[in-house]
Amino acid sequence: MNTLTSEIEIIKSKTSKINEVDFENLSFGKTFSDHMLECHYKNGKWEAPKVVPYHPITLDPSAKIFHYGQSVFEGMKAYKDANDDIFLFRPLDNCKRLNISSKRLAIPELPESYFMEGLKALLKVDSDWIPKKDGSSLYIRPFVFASGNGFHASPADEYTFLIACAPSGSYFSGKVKVLIEEKYSRSANGGVGFAKAGGNYAGQFYPTQLAIEKGYQQVIWTDDNTHEYIEEAGAMNIFIRINDTLITGPTSDRILDGITRKSIIELAKAEGIPVEVRKITVHEVVAAAKNGSLKEMFGAGTAAVISPISGFGYHGEDFDLPELENTYASSLKKRITDIQTNKCDDPFGWRYKV
Ligand code: PLP
Numbered sequence: 315m316n317t318l319t320s321e322i323e324i325i326k327s328k329t330s331k332i333n334e335v336d337f338e339n340l341s342f343g344k345t346f347s348d349h350m351l352e353c354h355y356k357n358g359k360w361e362a363p364k365v366v367p368y369h370p371i372t373l374d375p376s377a378k379i380f381h382y383g384q385s386v387f388e389g390m391k392a393y394k395d396a397n398d399d400i401f402l403f404r405p406l407d408n409c410k411r412l413n414i415s416s417k418r419l420a421i422p423e424l425p426e427s428y429f430m431e432g433l434k435a436l437l438k439v440d441s442d443w444i445p446k447k448d449g450s451s452l453y454i455r456p457f458v459f460a461s462g463n464g465f466h467a468s469p470a471d472e473y474t475f476l477i478a479c480a481p482s483g484s485y486f487s488g489k490v491k492v493l494i495e496e497k498y499s500r501s502a503n504g505g506v507g508f509a510k511a512g513g514n515y516a517g518q519f520y521p522t523q524l525a526i527e528k529g530y531q532q533v534i535w536t537d538d539n540t541h542e543y544i545e546e547a548g549a550m551n552i553f554i555r556i557n558d559t560l561i562t563g564p565t566s567d568r569i570l571d572g573i574t575r576k577s578i579i580e581l582a583k584a585e586g587i588p589v590e591v592r593k594i595t596v597h598e599v600v601a602a603a604k605n606g607s608l609k610e611m612f613g614a615g616t617a618a619v620i621s622p623i624s625g626f627g628y629h630g631e632d633f634d635l636p637e638l639e640n641t642y643a644s645s646l647k648k649r650i651t652d653i654q655t656n657k658c659d660d661p662f663g664w665r666y667k668v
């Protein structure tokens with residue numbers, strides 16, 4: 315694997331849009347910082363990444379990304395503490411997962427130093443874009459796509475890796491009610507569900523639109539074979555609390571191995587919460603909702619952080635979750651965001667100072 319032999323080249327933007335941004339009222343992923351990281355794969359190798367002004371890109375109409383969806387991405391966040399120090403959360407895990415996704419999509423893997431050094435250089439140039447307000451952060455979107463041309467249905471010979479950043483507030487506004495899916499599937503055995511492939515999300519849009527029309531915000535995917543097992547949500551892994559036990563499904567080649575998910579499992583265990591990583595059936599959840607032992611459900615992901623679920627629909631019936639005073643969701647969310655934003659110690663070594 316190639317490693318960086320020199321400093322990352324930085325081409326600064328002549329103007330800044332930062333004064334146009336209302337940092338007190340940020341939505342999610344709609345405004346972009348002044349710079350981005352750009353890196354090209356040509357002639358069988360990745361060229362050195364550069365920090366460049368944020369700009370639109372030009373592609374040939376035959377670029378394979380348009381036709382065959384050869385693209386993968388990551389989601390990360392940068393935080394700033396009271397001293398203006400910048401932190402990431404387990405960034406090497408995102409880098410490794412990007413390459414796991416790339417491999418499955420026949421995209422050449424990126425050298426880790428290009429990702430890590432490129433990201434750090436970008437964050438230093440755009441450090442003023444990292445919000446300090448509680449609940450806000452700089453959402454980071456690294457992505458790789460097939461920029462090589464040709465209608466032949468085969469991997470491209472050229473790729474582009476970009477990192478774009480968006481100062482962002484929360485992903486969901488308001489309560490999250492979910493629909494447990496009985497017909498459509500997000501992924502299948504042997505497929506690309508474990509990868510953060512762009513097409514995984516496109517395939518969810520139509521069933522999610524149907525759920526939104528019925529008054530839900532998200533679909534909870536079930537296994538493609540029987541639709542009996544809870545898998546994950548569109549952009550989050552799912553946790554279910556029955557009595558005092560926190561349960562989440564095991565990862566598989568159908569489920570994204572979420573960094574928030576694995577952190578929550580460790581955090582919850584460290585706090586003495588009984589945790590079970592096991593398959594969980596829809597019937598178990600419905601029965602628990604009916605007999606009152608279903609205490610909480612929440613989604614976990616970088617964008618969503620920990621998003622409590624207020625209720626779910628299944629087979630034409632709606633189930634509300636109780637409104638507890640002290641929830642696992644709120645205590646675990648505080649713990650993980652305190653670690654991410656340098657407000658407490660980090661015995662796990664997850665926080666990464668830029
Ligand atoms: N599952 C899916 C399908 C996702 O898109 C995400 C978001 O990245 C997650 C789970 C959560 O993963 P992570 O915690 O690594 O962000």
Ligand code: COI
Pocket residue numbers: 388389390515548549615616617618
């Ligand atoms: C993230 O949580 O970072 C994601 O990638 C989810 C995304 C689809 C918004």
